[in-house]
Amino acid sequence: MEISTSRSKKKKEIDINKPQFTVKEFKRQWILVAISVVYVLYGLLFYYLPLVGWIIAFQDFKYNKGISGSKWVGFKKFQFLFSDKTFLLVIRNTFCMGALNLIFSTIVAIAFAILLNEVRNKYFKKSIQTISYLPHFLSWIIVVAIVSDALSSTGIINDLLMRLHIIDTPYPFRAKEAWFWPIVVLSNLWKETGWNAIIYLAAITSIDPCLYESAAIDGAGRFQKMRYVTLPGLRPTIMILLLMNMGNVLNAGFEIQYLLGNGLVQNFSRTIDIYILDWALDARNLDYSLGTAAGIFKTVVSMTFIVVSNYIAKKRGDERLF
Amino acid sequence: MIMADIQQISLDKIKHKKKMATEDLIFMIFNTLFLVLFAVVTLYPVLNTLAISFNEGNDAVRGGIYLLPRKWSWRNYEEILFERPGIRVGAKITVLRTIVGTLTSLAANALLSYILSRKKFLFKSGLSLFWVITMYASGGMIPVLILFRYLHLTSSFWVYVIPGMVSAFNVMVMRTYMLGIPDSLEEAAQLEGAGYMRVFVSIITPLCKPVYATIALFVAVYHWNSWFDAMLYNRFDPQYTTLQYELMKLLDSVSATTGATSGASMTAATANTITPVTVRAAASIATMAPIIALYPFLQRYFVTGLTIGGVKE
Numbered sequence: 227m228e229i230s231t232s233r234s235k236k237k238k239e240i241d242i243n244k245p246q247f248t249v250k251e252f253k254r255q256w257i258l259v260a261i262s263v264v265y266v267l268y269g270l271l272f273y274y275l276p277l278v279g280w281i282i283a284f285q286d287f288k289y290n291k292g293i294s295g296s297k298w299v300g301f302k303k304f305q306f307l308f309s310d311k312t313f314l315l316v317i318r319n320t321f322c323m324g325a326l327n328l329i330f331s332t333i334v335a336i337a338f339a340i341l342l343n344e345v346r347n348k349y350f351k352k353s354i355q356t357i358s359y360l361p362h363f364l365s366w367i368i369v370v371a372i373v374s375d376a377l378s379s380t381g382i383i384n385d386l387l388m389r390l391h392i393i394d395t396p397y398p399f400r401a402k403e404a405w406f407w408p409i410v411v412l413s414n415l416w417k418e419t420g421w422n423a424i425i426y427l428a429a430i431t432s433i434d435p436c437l438y439e440s441a442a443i444d445g446a447g448r449f450q451k452m453r454y455v456t457l458p459g460l461r462p463t464i465m466i467l468l469l470m471n472m473g474n475v476l477n478a479g480f481e482i483q484y485l486l487g488n489g490l491v492q493n494f495s496r497t498i499d500i501y502i503l504d505w506a507l508d509a510r511n512l513d514y515s516l517g518t519a520a521g522i523f524k525t526v527v528s529m530t531f532i533v534v535s536n537y538i539a540k541k542r543g544d545e546r547l548f
Numbered sequence: 549m550i551m552a553d554i555q556q557i558s559l560d561k562i563k564h565k566k567k568m569a570t571e572d573l574i575f576m577i578f579n580t581l582f583l584v585l586f587a588v589v590t591l592y593p594v595l596n597t598l599a600i601s602f603n604e605g606n607d608a609v610r611g612g613i614y615l616l617p618r619k620w621s622w623r624n625y626e627e628i629l630f631e632r633p634g635i636r637v638g639a640k641i642t643v644l645r646t647i648v649g650t651l652t653s654l655a656a657n658a659l660l661s662y663i664l665s666r667k668k669f670l671f672k673s674g675l676s677l678f679w680v681i682t683m684y685a686s687g688g689m690i691p692v693l694i695l696f697r698y699l700h701l702t703s704s705f706w707v708y709v710i711p712g713m714v715s716a717f718n719v720m721v722m723r724t725y726m727l728g729i730p731d732s733l734e735e736a737a738q739l740e741g742a743g744y745m746r747v748f749v750s751i752i753t754p755l756c757k758p759v760y761a762t763i764a765l766f767v768a769v770y771h772w773n774s775w776f777d778a779m780l781y782n783r784f785d786p787q788y789t790t791l792q793y794e795l796m797k798l799l800d801s802v803s804a805t806t807g808a809t810s811g812a813s814m815t816a817a818t819a820n821t822i823t824p825v826t827v828r829a830a831a832s833i834a835t836m837a838p839i840i841a842l843y844p845f846l847q848r849y850f851v852t853g854l855t856i857g858g859v860k861e
Contacts, residue, residue, distance in 0.1 A: 247670060255670065257744050258663050262675050265660055265714065269678060272711050276687020276695055289694065338586070341579055350580070356847060357587045360594075363839045365773035367795045368832045372593040374802075375600070375825070380611020382596065416590070448575060473684060481776070485799060499689070506690050506780075514690050521688025529684060 283519040303519040313501060313520065320497040320524075323483070324475035326411050332468065334415050335422035336460065340452055342423065343430050355427075358420025366417075366481035373413050373486065374400065400486070406494040410482055425467065426460060433459035469539055473532035476524050498524050594836070601625070601829035608826045624830035634786060634794045635831060642791040645708040646771040653767045654760060656713045661722035662748045667731065679716040693780060702781040705788055708771070718763050725759040726752060761849040772839065791835055798828040 252259065283303055285296040307313050338358070345351040361369065376382050379396035387393045399405045437455045446454065479497035487495030498520060505517035595615055600608055604619035612618070628635050663669060664676050687695075692711075693702075701707040729752065737747050753760075775792035782788040802824050 251668070252670065255666075255668070255744065258666060258669055259671070261659060262663055262671060265663075265675070266678060268714060269682060272695075273682040273686070276691035277685060279687050279691025279694060282691065282694070289697070341583065344575070344579055345583065346576075350583075354583045354587055356844075357590050359847075360840070360843065361590060363769055363773075363843070364594075364836060365775070365792050365795075367773075367775060367792050367799060368836060371795075371799055371802075371828055371832055372597060374799075375597070375829075376593060378611075380609070382592075382614075385611065416593075420590070448572065485796065502689050503780075506693060514694065517690040518688060521690060525686060525688060532684060 280518060280522055282515050283522055285515055287515045287518075289514065299515075303515045304523075307516065307519050307523070312496070315493055316496050316498050316501045319483075319494060320476055320479045320499075323407055323410055323479050323497065324477075326407060327414050328468070328471055328475060330411050331414060331418055331422055332464065332471075334419050336426050336457075336464065338419055339423040339426035339430060340456055343427060343456070344448070355420065355423075359424065360420070361417045362421035364417070366485060369413060369417050370482060370485040373409065377409070400488065401490045403491050403494045406487070406491045409486065413482055413486075425463060429460050429463040430456060465539060469532075469535050472535040473528050475531060476528050597829045597832050600826055601833045603826055605826045621826075624826045625834070627827050628831050628834060632794075634789055634797070635791065637787060638789045638791040638794040641705065641708075641788055642772060645705070645790070646768050649709045649712075649771045650764050650768045652709055653713050653715070653718075654764050657715060657718045657722055657763060658753070658756070658760065659748070660714060661719050661726055662752055664719065665723045665726035666744070679714075679719060683716040689780075696781060703785045703788070704782075707781045708774075708777060708788075708790075712770075715767075718766065722756070722759050722763060725756060729755050758849065761846075765846050765849055769839065795828070795831050795835055798824055798831055802828050 282293060282296070284298060284300060285293070286299050286302075287293070287296045342351060342354060342358075345354070377399040378384070379398070383399070384393070384396040387397065388395075399409065433456065437459070438451055441451050441455050476498060480499040483495050483497050484500050484503070487500070502517040502520050502524075505511070505513045505520070592615075596613070599613050599615055599617050601624055602620060602622075603613055603617035603624075604621040605623065607619040660679070664672060664679075666672070669675075686692075696702050696707060696711070701710065733751055733755075734747050737751050742750070773792055775790055775796050778788065778790040778793035779796070
């Protein structure tokens, strides 16, 4: 009985909300339909047509011959791609830097949000927060300028290390392969921690205060409250943000790597996007087809990440994107 | 006996409270110190860049400049303002693209969000899916580059404005906000004979000011900070360069002179010929200035915007 009423209720709701396809309704909202057509055409042109452009990965594409005039080569470009040592290296770099960034930025942003939430003085809290997301609005160009200044032989980092007598001569951080990933992760933390923490702070404020009160009555201390109330309360937000960012793991690696990388560290700095860019810009070895093939690989892997992580989230009963 | 018990209990309680209080105090002190350190680490590099930008060029190479310039000089700002035409052109193009790009993008995103938030719209789910797909599936750098060349968008100003006008993510944020506006307002207006466009302009738009401000801010910052499109599409057209792209060229020239490759200290000879570190610092400060100047006024908008977009996905 109960079930049937709720079902019929649901059906009714759907009926109200579901648009009715009638000529009258169509005429009534013709303006919306007309504008939508413009948006669809725009989207087809700028977002869907480039997907059709993927066919040039199966050609030996020459710009002046066009798609119809270029020679078809089947999977040759993909074969070259996966036998190219540089490409494999580039995949490793992209994936590792993306994953490290995702892990550290999530943990540090949550920690920062929790610590900031413990501050009682309103003005102090507000000031720290305002300062914290300022770097988000600076371009990567400026951030890289700052980072390379700080790491230069006369920069603040070497200066501090020498004053503390940890090292005697300036250490060439930017010339060391092993330092490239940590520098990228730390720069990213410097730029984005405050910004990423905004969402977590908002989520913390929406946790029911009763939970804290009852935890206090049960004798929970400050750290126990953080561990058993705040963190579980943040769980849905953390999950959805991880999901959203999972698909971006391969996208995350371009600007800083491109700007900060140099010849000495290129085995650790170059990412898929930089690899593609080289095939697109280098006048001597211009190869649009190869670059497109690499781009296809990146998009397909990203999509797989999203679908798989979404599926896992669904299975585990967590939040999901779609 | 009972009294003693009670006394004992209350004494325990006080002791417990005292212990908690000291623990609390220690935590608060460390937390405050940590957050202050965080703020210092965030602000110091910006202030240091400011100090370097006002320092004399050759002197700055020696390093050791912290929060104040050692040898005051306006020279760097003079150089970027008067002696580097690229920066001037870049500034003009950047201001132009920020204004034109933000306005067109705001209008385009708002209208699409409006359509998608109409509950009775016939193709709501189809159109919505059409745009959500664009968030995840992208053709990639090269097919887009080729397309833009075919469309004659490369070597032009419009490549900055037209292709990125509609962003599915911003549309989702705006749509979520519009869905929160009660239907009754729209229905009332329609009863009085207002059409869809009238409702959009006179009812929805005034109510959406906060979310419009947020999106406008995001888009404006994006335009202000972009350099990659200038490099990819207009690198042979100096008349369409952007401020950040010019800054990037400075970055490159500094890396080349200070030998980022070796990381070794600069020789006196190269130091005397060019010292763009200070010039670059001046250019960085000039580029940051508008953002920092507007920052206090704008910050309340992006917090709301981000929370709508992120939490209520």
